Amino acid sequence: MAFSFSVLAEDGAARAGKMVTARGEIETPCFMPVGSAGSVKAMTPEELRTVGAQVVLANTYHLMLRPGAETIEKLGGLHRFMGWNGPILTDSGGFQVYSLARLCRLEEEGVEFRSHLDGSLHRLSPERAMELQGRLGSDMAMVLDDCPPLPSPPSRFLEAVTRSVAWARRSRAAARPEQAVFGIVQGGLDRSLRKRCLEELMQIGFDGYALGGLSVGESPGERDELTAALAPAMPADRPRYLMGVGTPEDLVNSAAAGVDLFDCVIPTRNARNGQLFTSRGKVAIKHARYAEDGGPLDPACDCYVCRTYSRAYLRHLYTAGEILASRLNTWHNLHYYQGLMRGMREAVRAGRMQSFRREFLSRPKETDG
């Protein structure tokens, strides 16, 4: 398997590293845009490259239901299907089963659920999750885990950890040799339970380790504390992946705590809802104050959108419901996220991650209240 990870620089708990896959290198800390159904919404693969994306996440749940992993395999795999020749990480499908589908049965063998699209009945087991990801042909695959919402009773988290470890072992055994496999730490907000889960996963041995079961109801503060406690306990020579997180502030705090890999729908989904990230804080582009504003969205940004269009035009497109609004807003937000990650990589290498973080967190949060 052509997968390796090396830490190139450390600064406190933060690291700057490099993942090598058969489809290219990934500099960390790294943010993965989410291409749920085989498309990072509103973007072409070429545009993803332009904004600096190195790797894309795709959701096994969405793709297994439509168009089907078998169909994608027949068509030459997910890379070819979606026209993205860089690395792809797939999740196991588990998270969407818990959050989006109607869960029918959860037992040792696996889960049974009904599709949110048409109510059809499906099953997912550790073996099936790995088979699906193998058919998709992703470069990095995630084990199937049991992911309870927060809050849940302590006994539920204990059960989830026991099950997740057992499923991780089965997932690892079922993985295709050409895919890197990440284990997922569960355990809610209970640090000792999380650490127990992590240790059991480390005994199985994975190519990378993820913190799962977050962004499911906890506060940002709770998440930050847990991440700061857990990340340094994760193997130093393996990539650390904080799943489904988060805001720019989350990324800075978590990278400072030693996390290497992130994914989140925030930059893309918020873009479609007209919420834009800038060096001066968040901009709600629909705001009437931008109606005659001929300036760029972010004067400090050098992306295509900020070089080409005015706030007034972006507001107009959004107000008129134009498809181009989603395109331009997504382009800018992803460029912002990728620029933030690049800034952190440079800060870690230069030994100034703490001042980077301090300055970042003291910036204005909102430009328009």
Add this chain to the structure above:
Amino acid sequence: MAFSFSVLAEDGAARAGKMVTARGEIETPCFMPVGSAGSVKAMTPEELRTVGAQVVLANTYHLMLRPGAETIEKLGGLHRFMGWNGPILTDSGGFQVYSLARLCRLEEEGVEFRSHLDGSLHRLSPERAMELQGRLGSDMAMVLDDCPPLPSPPSRFLEAVTRSVAWARRSRAAARPEQAVFGIVQGGLDRSLRKRCLEELMQIGFDGYALGGLSVGESPGERDELTAALAPAMPADRPRYLMGVGTPEDLVNSAAAGVDLFDCVIPTRNARNGQLFTSRGKVAIKHARYAEDGGPLDPACDCYVCRTYSRAYLRHLYTAGEILASRLNTWHNLHYYQGLMRGMREAVRAGRMQSFRREFLSRPKETDG
């Protein structure tokens, strides 16, 4: 005013020509993509260039309501607002007043209508229509006309011609000197009434002449017959513009009859609805037969979409409601339309327009019934 038109080649009634504007040359026969609200839906200006668009049409009605012509003028005009530095043709707003808004009053002074967006009351007169287009800063402006639906009683068409000529005179007088102005021939399907209207417009004198009041209820055959009868009667040394038309077949028939300029929402709107134009006929991309079809949409097409993606992926994007579906489908359809126009320009210059037309019309219309 930097506007001129010259016929470079003739072949039967068909012509290949060149319009020169302050913002660039336009080779004719030419198809103008429709950018209703200051955006050709789902496309960037750079992509429009890539597919071969030379000029864009924008709708005064949509822009006067949102964001307002005064706002666009303050922001430096429509070209700068939408990031398109090539020529722009604006309509007068009249057509949408008749087709989209709620018409409240139609009298000699002008029309009063309620916005389809919020019911607000607005007025449009020949002078106001030219003022709005002047503020937008388009390179070619259209006179305000009276455009009855088909069918309407003969007296209504007679009234429309009388009013349209009077309004054309007032529009011409109110135009900014830097804009080319096109007169619009009305008169329904009555050829002698149409010719009377044309002659009166020619006495006023315009930079170009348009056939209006079509695509409003007549059959393609009726439209073709009228166009074939009228186009040759229009001044040979001025561009002839068939407004709001049409299908690929319409374009070929009308260009063969001597029309130089076209606009229509068909390639863009149909794209968003999953109807794609190919060298083998129309493709309804949602069709299940494409679910595992790894081939390009049109093997004879060299556009980005056909070079990069499979029918199966295009079907998946459409079925999943992905924004990228609208993008790729629009890209391909506009490329197809521009390629068709280029083919006709070459055919006219080579003296083989009749065989081009014959071959085109004998091609399969539908690949999937």
